[in-house]
Amino acid sequence: MWHIIKNEWRSLTRNRALFGLSIGFIILLAVTILLGNWQIQKDTEQYTEAKNHLRTQWESIKEMSPHGAAHYGTYVFKPNTLLSSLDDGVNSITGKVLRVEGHVQNEIVYSEASQSQAISKFGKLKSALLLQYIIPLLLLFLAFQSINREKQSGRLKLLILQGANVTKLAFAKAIAVSFYGIGLLLITVLVYTVLNLNNLTADILYRVVLLCLLYSLYYFVLTTLTIYFSIRFKNTNLALTSMLGIWIFWTIFLPNILMSSVEEWHELPSRESFNQAMREDRSKGLDGHNPADERTKALEEKVLAEYNVDSLSQLPINFDGILMQEDEEYGHKVWDKHFGNLRSVFKKQKQSYQFGGLINPFISLQNASMGFAGSDNLHHQEFLVQVENYRRVFIKELNDEHAFGGSKTGDWSFSADNDFFKSVKDFEHQPVPLSVVFNNYFIDILLLVVWGILTSFLLIFGTKKMIIL
């Protein structure tokens, strides 16, 4: 088998047109990675500058009431991950700026897509675009007549007479063509690794290895299926047009239709009804019979009993701070309920979409690619959760300062000093652990493996049924 693969490779490399095309592709891939890296570098510079600028503003507050500071708030910017230079995922679509302030969990705004007219429906020129759309098409053109050509030239008969096994021959051809795609993939990874040598971590390397395996599997599935068609159809053109049809169906048609359908199966609320529901829960109480005024009264009684005094004016602390924090914590329940619902709908949509991989391996590849590149909705949602967790700590510190910083109830003129504001920590984004990503994309990996096995069986079946003489 190894000899056949070697022989197939030799004939591929002897093809001058393919050699030229390969050189072109390698240059294009290298340029793509260079551009991707350059963009990430510029984005990171801009991100760092904006982050530092906002932090300087915060640390420059000389004197301000803690509650005033909660309204003044701060902003968190969404950072780019290093691997998004390979696969940009949802980064152009999602917002970049998130306001962190008291009383409210804001949504991320100002996406890149909203800052200009439409450009590309398939995103930026990242390696993923070439690896997902263009290289598979190239593999398809390389594989579609591999068996038929042997049949028509009479070489197949000769090979069989010499004792060659047709199934092995078909597999060798599938592997040889897949290797061409894998070769381009490895060149991409190599260039990426060299360019980012200083920033590589074990996590990134594991992710890159996983990406390589997934893309290799997809290439194998595609070439095996093409060779199967090459065996089944007497007419090579029919084999090619069938595979072209499948490529169109898999990469352009189905992802769109399935994604739109899952959004209908698991419907998201409109923004107005979402906000309205939160406003109602916020004012009436989560269960609808615990209005804000009653909650205030209950808290007042509890605090007075705790300090063993009869009125708020006798308290040694500022009750307003406690009340605001209590309100925040009640708000947390409201945000958790509604934003939690949103996340759960997103999760259901994702799971349903992932099952689309049963009929379309491209969906599994695309999902897992942006997942392991850290540019999918899971990473985006995780970023939003981290910012919200930060917001809760941030506002609690301000409310605690208002309550226990030295003022008394009703004193809204109390100001915290610069040391206090400097002591409030800045937001630090934590990357999502690979184990979490792996669990989320296990189904995609599994489906790609199943596709690999299925197409292999199809090839075995096809070669058994093949009429040679």
Added chain:
Amino acid sequence: MKNLKLFLWEWKHFVRSPFKIIALGLFVLASVYGLHKGANLYHKQTAEIETIEQGAQESRQEALDNYYIPKIYSIEGKPWIDYQDPFWGIWFSTPYHYKRPSPAMVYSIGQSEQFGFYKRIIFRASPSDPDLAEEIANPERLQTGTLDFSFALLFLLPLVLLVLLYNLKSAESEQGFLTLIEVQMPARNRWLLIRVCFYVMLFLLVIIGLLFYGATLTNVFEITGQAFGQQLLFSTLYLLFWSVLYFFILRNGKSILGNTLKMSALFLVFAFIIPAAVHQTLSILKPANLMTDLIDVRDEKEALSKLSDSIFQEKLIAMYPQMANSPARQDSINTMDIQTSAYSAISNQLNKKAIQFIEEENREKNRFISSTFWFNPVSFFQNKFNTISETHYNDYQDYRNEIQTLIDRQIDTMNLDIWNGVKVDESKFREYYEMMVIE
């Protein structure tokens, strides 16, 4: 006569190739699906606008029924609210401004899912407020894109056309009939052109049928008949663009494989690589704005609150010179209201300044994209379809400009009314929300 015969003969070729029929059938199915997607979004946005407007009307009616018609201008338990005060009158007039979807949205959803389409206009607002965010949607779905009619046109049309044309001439050449055909039809190019024309006409008829079908879903003719004509014109031009490119490949090519390869490569270059490369270049030259200029306005506003009343008044009179002799200025009444409204006016100026800078940057981005249209035809047609369906960036920019105009109008009215000591009654209240309409 011979030409017509040839033209009709191609019909036989077409009906005898199931693969071509399936390809065209799939295109029709995808287009119908896309048209329904566009129509659904149009109906959804229209319904959402109606719901919001109904809520706003109810809230205004409540203010009229409970306070302005019975002339009760205070509210129990909230002594700070005075319904006769222009500040509160404007506050309770709850005007909204909408970007009403065009029925032509059925043809292209465009950028409509990246922008908000309703906004409450209040003197503290700005067109860059986060509440003008897009509807909640799965970002992965947005990234994959919606299969609307324009998607079918832009990306499926060239592929289906490829399937319809890929074996013209080359099949005859491979089977050895070409010389025989040349004997019967010496003008080989005309022979090929007529065959290509057959498929172009067939495709055009399909497109016209689809456009008519789409028009019935959202009443395109009743409201914007012009959009139909424009959509037809640019769809035809797009079809011709690909047909001409493919014709030259077919004319010069000899094998089916070679032609298919060249046609596919051309599709990949125009539909994927060029737009993606332009997108990537733009991201490097002009990265996404993190809106720090707008954020910085926060500090300037913070500084405003520390200004003394006299400086506030000076700034305000510089903006509204007619206020210099107003009763409020002379009597110094409603100082709180004056400060609040003046604060709104000054911070509105600061917002506008920052937004202007950001918008200029966006305009530069748009200019860059437009400058690539001569070699980036797919993006050109994509934006053209968006313009026709009023879902282009510029349509949302116009909407934001309208919001700004209304905010300015509201602030001006509030300031002048407060400074002139106007008392809000029923007719004034009605005036407050009636003035907030842009036809």
